[in-house]
Amino acid sequence: MKTAISEASIKAMLTREKALFIQRNPKSKGHSENAARNWLRGVPMHWMVDWGTPFPLFIERAQGVDLVDADGNSYIDFCLGDTGAMFGHSPKPVVDTLLREGAHGFTTIRPSASAVKVGQLLEDRFKLPAWQITATASDANRAVLRWCRAITGRKKILVFNHCYHGAVDETYVNLDHGKPEADRALIGEPNDLTQFTKVIEFNDIPALEAALAPGDVACVLAEPIMTNVGMVRGTLWQTPLVNLPQCAILALGRARDCPVVRGGQLAVGKCMGASLSFDHRIVNGFPASRFMEFLAESFNNPAF
Numbered sequence: 001m002k003t004a005i006s007e008a009s010i011k012a013m014l015t016r017e018k019a020l021f022i023q024r025n026p027k028s029k030g031h032s033e034n035a036a037r038n039w040l041r042g043v044p045m046h047w048m049v050d051w052g053t054p055f056p057l058f059i060e061r062a063q064g065v066d067l068v069d070a071d072g073n074s075y076i077d078f079c080l081g082d083t084g085a086m087f088g089h090s091p092k093p094v095v096d097t098l099l100r101e102g103a104h105g106f107t108t109i110r111p112s113a114s115a116v117k118v119g120q121l122l123e124d125r126f127k128l129p130a131w132q133i134t135a136t137a138s139d140a141n142r143a144v145l146r147w148c149r150a151i152t153g154r155k156k157i158l159v160f161n162h163c164y165h166g167a168v169d170e171t172y173v174n175l176d177h178g179k180p181e182a183d184r185a186l187i188g189e190p191n192d193l194t195q196f197t198k199v200i201e202f203n204d205i206p207a208l209e210a211a212l213a214p215g216d217v218a219c220v221l222a223e224p225i226m227t228n229v230g231m232v233r234g235t236l237w238q239t240p241l242v243n244l245p246q247c248a249i250l251a252l253g254r255a256r257d258c259p260v261v262r263g264g265q266l267a268v269g270k271c272m273g274a275s276l277s278f279d280h281r282i283v284n285g286f287p288a289s290r291f292m293e294f295l296a297e298s299f300n301n302p303a304f
Ligand SMILES: Cc1ncc(COP(=O)(O)O)c(C=O)c1O
Pocket: 082, 083, 135, 136, 137, 138, 139, 164, 165, 166, 167, 223
């Protein structure tokens, strides 16, 4: 691959960074070696060693956006616990509720009276009447795929090349020189996953039209790409630049208290900067402005 930075500089930087990582993390290194006795590759979940570091960091605590590792190094968690900590690590109301409810029994395989209240709160907030809970996003995706098939009577699904939708085997189909094939890491899979999964490149509109034309796709799975910088570090405004082949980018700032006029009176409200850049060859000003109006209205009234 041709890059502007020479391979030799990249290698030298990696060697330097790896040495620094080892030097800064003796306790994590020790934990990783000791854990290898009982855990496959030294970690409770095998993908925890998928990062490029010589061994994983062992985390001592996480609060808000901050992580502190076993050696006392602190980090800002731009990954937000891989979305599980979207609203920060260990928010106090959640910690208090877990402590309170944990004392009432961990699992009873039956609902509690709180389910009635929680269902009502979910409807009030999202204006959707019917709810189900799954334990993980992978479970939710598996359930949705089955429901889509049941509702449409269609068997196939469509994913984008190198997508990630959790531990949902049938989404692990990639394009190899344009040919769909099951991910080679998916060992032990007895089914031909390409039979019911179509895969195309992201942003390839003709390929999408061709894949949907036979009318046999029950569900299209896509990951909207969100970055966390506004949530994590409190920037108020940003000027996003479109990075081709993307066609638009929205940057959100931190929500903060600000003066607002309500019913002719000044009040303290919440303000949040939002800037949209778009490629005028693809999107005209009118729909882009409509999108911003819709966004503002949705934030002002979450049930909109
Ligand atoms: C887009 C997407 N879908 C699904 C998942 C799977 O989530 P879970 O580990 O809760 O099954 C993830 C987790 O990273 C994800 O990023």
